[in-house]
Amino acid sequence: MDTAPPRDRLELTYRDAVEADVPALVALVESAYRGDSSRAGWTTEADILQGQRTDPDGVREVITAPGSRLLTVERDGEIIACCQLEHRGEIAYFGMFAVRPGLQGGGVGRRVITEAERLAAAEWGAREMHMTVISVREELIAWYERRGYRRTGRTTPFPYGDERFGLPQRDDLRFELLVKELGRDLS
Secondary structure (H helix, E strand, C coil): CCCCCCHHHCCCEEEECCHHHHHHHHHHHHHHHCCHHHHHCCCCCCCCEECCCCCHHHHHHHHHCCCEEEEEEEECCEEEEEEEEEEECCEEEEEEEEECHHHCCCCHHHHHHHHHHHHHHHHHCCCEEEEEEECCCHHHHHHHHHCCCEEEEEEEECCCCCHHHCEECCCCCEEEEEEEECCCCCC
């Protein structure tokens, strides 16, 4: 008889990342979005982008920048998820969201985004959460919509030619802004 808790009831610990976490966080983000390991989850970008998703300098910058934090999520002392929160006045920006591929689809991501929204509202007084998502990621956008985010139709160009963001496999990539009012449970 399996006595393990259901995947959506795993005990999670939240904390701010420190510089010593950089290698583990880079590996986590890369595993969730790029290469063959990302195909174990559903958030892979491997078919639209090759190359890197982030690097140690990018992660370190999120950790150390004023008004920014990289929320690190652990289970049994092991990093299994993370997300960036950036304070922009009454708005919080949500990014660099990653869940270990083998744990995707089990409720961890939902719990992480809920905690991120709670922190942004409680600690910064943020009234809205903003994020940008590659506009061709329809399944991912639908997941965010089920969490109460709405598409704005406002887009910014993908930074073609800047390999820090990956190597595009198609020519129609752009980022779309998604927004959610905080303080209202819409899920």
